[in-house]
Amino acid sequence: EVQLVESGGGLVQPGGSLRLSCAASGFTFSSYAMSWVRQVPGRGLEWVSFLSDNGGSTYYADSVKGRFTISRDNSKNTLYLQMNSLRAEDTAVYYCAKIPGGYYYDSSGYFDYWGQGTLVTVSS
Amino acid sequence: EIVLTQSPGTLSLSPGERATLSCRASQSVSSTYLTWYQQKPGQAPRLLIYSASSRATGIPDRFSGSGSGTDFTLTISRLEPEDFAVYYCQQYGSSPPGYTFGQGTKLEIK
Numbered sequence: 577e578v579q580l581v582e583s584g585g586g587l588v589q590p591g592g593s594l595r596l597s598c599a600a601s602g603f604t605f606s607s608y609a610m611s612w613v614r615q616v617p618g619r620g621l622e623w624v625s626f627l628s629d630n631g632g633s634t635y636y637a638d639s640v641k642g643r644f645t646i647s648r649d650n651s652k653n654t655l656y657l658q659m660n661s662l663r664a665e666d667t668a669v670y671y672c673a674k675i676p677g678g679y680y681y682d683s684s685g686y687f688d689y690w691g692q693g694t695l696v697t698v699s700s
Numbered sequence: 701e702i703v704l705t706q707s708p709g710t711l712s713l714s715p716g717e718r719a720t721l722s723c724r725a726s727q728s729v730s731s732t733y734l735t736w737y738q739q740k741p742g743q744a745p746r747l748l749i750y751s752a753s754s755r756a757t758g759i760p761d762r763f764s765g766s767g768s769g770t771d772f773t774l775t776i777s778r779l780e781p782e783d784f785a786v787y788y789c790q791q792y793g794s795s796p797p798g799y800t801f802g803q804g805t806k807l808e809i810k
Binding site for chain 2: 611612620621622623626635637671675680681683684685686688689690691692693
């Protein structure tokens with residue numbers, strides 16, 4: 577059974593940093609691309625970042641480019657999101673999501689499994 | 701960047717009725733890259749339909765997707781109580797790379 581478990585969320589002040597983790601199990605983690613998607617409570621979904629299976633290819637939404645960094649440790653079956661220079665508008669539930677493919681341009685273009693999410697609140 | 705607009709914003713129906721949800725794209729989208737998700741309160745989104753019309757594993761056959769170009773539809777043939785949720789469409793872009801979601805349609809019990 578595929579499982580994705582996020583952690584690392586919490587309350588942080590504007591301008592601060594936070595690192596989210598996503599522990600994966602139930603599939604060969606190193607064979608699949610992964611993404612982070614966020615959702616402001618009560619609002620819609622926003623894609624944040626993409627990382628290829630070997631970590632060599634990354635893409636970011638314009639809203640987080642230059643502030644967030646996605647990475648992975650395939651030996652630990654874990655995906656990360658380093659978030660710096662956080663703003664109030666980054667407040668959201670952050671989901672990690674599995675992609676049924678390894679690279680962006682040969683992937684199927686959707687997310688087949690999602691974690692339960694971790695809440696990030698940016699406030700003073 | 702392609703914008704996805706879902707309608708209606710809220711759909712009020714009774715169990716047993718048929719639901720038709722629309723997703724319109726600002727530019728043509730390959731059917732291969734149009735996806736539908738269901739999200740219930742307090743839960744993560746769940747994959748329903750990929751490639752516009754293919755049901756994901758374990759999804760009942762009362763759910764179906766159709767469409768091409770700029771107009772896509774999710775149909776639930778006969779609503780069950782557990783189908784009342786928010787539904788999102790999503791597309792995948794190649795230039796620039798990224799994923800875009802519609803704003804969602806809330807399907808509520810009438």
